[in-house]
Amino acid sequence: MYPNPFEYHRAGSVEEAISLLQELGEDAKLIAGGHSLLPTMKLRLANPAHLIDITGIAGLDHVTDKGDYIEIGALTRHVTLLKDPIIAAKAPLLALIANEVGDRQIRARGTIGGVVAHADPAADYPAGLVALEAEVVTLGPGGETVTPIDDFLISIYTTTLGPDEVVTAVRVPVQPEGTGVAYEKLANQASGYAIIGVAAVVSPGAVKIGLTGLSDRAFRAREAEMSLAGATLDLASIKAATRGITAGVEVYGDIHASEAYRRRVADGLAARAVAKAAGLS
């Protein structure tokens, strides 16, 4: 099983990738880890005439402590997020999530830039990225843009990324002292992707909850967050606040899980994630 023929180009810099994208037009696609793109190309669901390989670009594979936030280069792989000491100390939610992505082989290839650019509604990270209020840094012909992840993600496989733009980094704000995090997932047993993924970030006085896998994009559970903010967190208050967590959101039903099942299990996973992040279980 192999893709349709294509021409292969190597970009030596982000600028070169941008000018190749402009020159080759809409038949061109960037390739990073290839772990979303190649499976789609092998099924002939995507048939780009040109692939522009960005994995040789220096300076896009890094985790840097910038004080208020951690900057993660677009080519940073899942395995790096799992092991990096800065991530462990300052953005541990991403390590928890990385551990749930696919398997060791997938984690050795897939990149964070590929995850956000691809905007797969069943991807794991977006739950954590919306809860952490991460930002996506892109470079295009018009210069650099920094977009909150909540604005960047539009819908299934759709983001604000322009056709000649490259994701260069993801920025994750460092959470206040005393913050607890958790990620709870119901995985599709065949693919490993999230049928439901819930990320919880519990800081003194604030709770943030991000959900993925349920609808066309990851989203925050703002009502539950508000009712938990400043409240005394115990199992009863958490359970009450997370009941009906998907209310008002259009939730998918498919062969893996019906809509009703997804809504019901999302409540339970959300309660579990918040309780864990709050240190209650």
Next chain:
Amino acid sequence: MKTSITINGAAYAADVEPRTLLVQFLRDNANLIGTHTGCETSQCGACTVLLDGEPVKSCTVLAVQADGHAVTTVEGLAPAGFLHPVQAAFWEKGGLQCGYCTAGMLNAVVSLLQENPNPTDDEIRHGLEGNICRCTGYQGIVDSVRLAAEKIAAGGAFEPVKA
């Protein structure tokens, strides 16, 4: 496209179409047919090889993306006539039946034990999530990995092929 990959320590160059997958390069160009394909859709892990020491599914890597890099296949785990300690452990503990998944499984285990020399059973199962075996029910594999860890801790010498 000219592509040069160091396979099991020896440089191998070929002119291939960009759409050539690493597993095809290994099997069809380099004639190393120990690496199997099962699903060809990145799920089963039968095609797992080590790319610069890390486990990858070679059906989901373009050969041109491995240009200039080093690959280890099952043929390269031990010198001819010898078994790598992980292979010896699989032989002793019944870590395989039909053998279809085994080449990929061995590479996954070699890299898992490099990362975590003394894994718990849970860590072994989580670490091998990317490798499907339709025969053993996995218990023989978990037992093999534990024995392999012991062998490696005790020096990890290559063992002569068993009769």
